Amino acid sequence: MSGNDTFSEENLQSLLNSKQGPLLRKKISDLEMTQEIIDNETSKYNDNYEIASRHDSLIDICASTFGPESQCALDIGYYFVSSEPLAELKVKNFDAFIYNPKTKTAIFVECKSSISRVGKIVNDLYEAKDQIYQHKSYLEEEIGDDIKSEEFVICVPAEYINRIANEFEKRESNGNIDIDKDGLFLIWQVNNLFEESLQLFTRISREDKYYCQHNDRRLTRLLVDGCATGNSEVLTKFYMSSHPLKRNVQIVTHIAKKCLLSDSIVEFTQKDIDDFCRLESTIVHYARDDIAPSISNTFIQNNQKLGLIEPVEDKRDFFKLKIKGKTIETLLKNYEKEYRERDIRYNINQMAKKKAYDEITSSQSSLFNF
Structure with missing residues (x-):
């Protein structure tokens, strides 16, 4: 091998067609049977599915809270108009787009079902916010109306409130966030104790005493009390980001x-x-x-x-x-089982190919350098 030895399908096929081909095939086969790799890939797949499902649930809650028959829509005119605005442009985007056609207020919501690297999350929020401003005319054309004001929200389960709020407050205090220029991100929390409810988390920026609430006091009052979503209809079957x-x-x-x-x-x-x-x-x-x-x-x-x-x-x-089944229910059950198993096997095969390729090319490189 010479030149760029980075793993790719082209480089893999080249090595398979070389004298090292039989050894590479055996390594791939052996690795595919390694229980550690099988367990790791299965666990990773199931974890990703669970994370994506929880993320979908948060978007569902936002969609239901501002659905056509919701209190937020019927009483004060805020409607869920789109999931994942700008995702079709493949830029950093939010998960929900809520709009009030009377006041021409747009609310962009990012949903996070878990918080790990809180600093990166906040950086991504501001990058997504910049994309909204860059593509504001595009969004206005898509919805057929002007947007006169924007608000930006992060929606998280209640147990993560302190982590995200503390990160915002730290950056505000350090001057990393220019409140006059950039404004404040609002925080919605989802409570799961008795029934799912969406609630505005009210806080005050310690440095400048900015109240973190919606410009529309009616919306603030509704969300401070918490909007239950249990009886609201979920509007969609899946999202672009769904698993x-x-x-x-x-x-x-x-x-x-x-x-x-x-x-x-x-x-x-x-x-x-x-x-x-x-x-x-x-x-x-x-x-x-x-x-x-x-x-x-x-x-x-x-x-x-x-x-x-x-x-x-x-x-x-x-x-x-x-995939077959005597009833639709059986067919769907069989399909879901087969898709999951085959997708995991495919991922294991890809992992085995890369690992085997890296081992052989690394060995060759070491011999060459020696």
């Missing part, structure tokens, strides 16, 4: 219900998925017509890669689900 397994299960649920199950065969086209993703009941986003093809492309690529779907012979543009 792929969750998105895929929702898509398979739709196409399975749409099909007439004949011998448990489910056939569909990419257009079927596109149409599903363009529904407001599937994903609440102002640009869902534009992002639907990306979601359906990802579904087809991932499921073909894992051997869960295949093209239908003699039926152009049709795909067939290779």
Whole structure:
């Protein structure tokens, strides 16, 4: 090997085709059977799914609190209009976009289900905020209205309130945050003791005595008391940032219900998925017509890669689900199990390939340097 030995599929294939190929294949096979790697990748996958699910739940709570039948919408005119604004531009973005068309106030909310590197989280918040200002005209065009004022919020479970509040206060006290120029991030907390409720966490900036509350006193009063979300309807089936397994299960649920199950065969086209993703009941986003093809492309690529779907012979543009079940419920259960297991195996294979490649190229490099 010469030049750039960094792992890539191209470099991997080159090494597989060399004299080291048999050794590389054996190392990959051995590593795939290593229990430590299997356990680590399985644990990582399950942890990521759980984290993504908790994150979705926080967005659900925001969406429900400002849903069309909510008190915030009906009494004071604040509506959840989109999940993940600017995500389609692949820039740093928030998780929820709430808007009051009468006052033309936009509220951008970032949801964090856990707090680890609190400093990075705050840095990311201000980067996302900058992106909102840079793309304000774009957002106004997308919603068909002017935005006259903006507020920015981080939403966290109640147990993380002190960590995030202390980080803000430290930066404000140190002068790292120019309050007059940058304003303050508001904090919403989700309480889970008796029923899920969204509540404004009120604090005062120690240095300058700025009250951290909404400009609209009516909204402040509602959220200080806490808005219960237990009876509110969740508006969406998934988000762009949802775990792929969750998105895929929702898509398979739709196409399975749409099909007439004949011998448990489910056939569909990419257009079927596109149409599903363009529904407001599937994903609440102002640009869902534009992002639907990306979601359906990802579904087809991932499921073909894992051997869960295949093209239908003699039926152009049709795909067939290779998982079967006598009922839709059984089919979905089988699909979820197979997708999870195959995706984990794929990740293990990728990890084994990289580790085996690095070991061989590192060994070669050491011999060459010697």
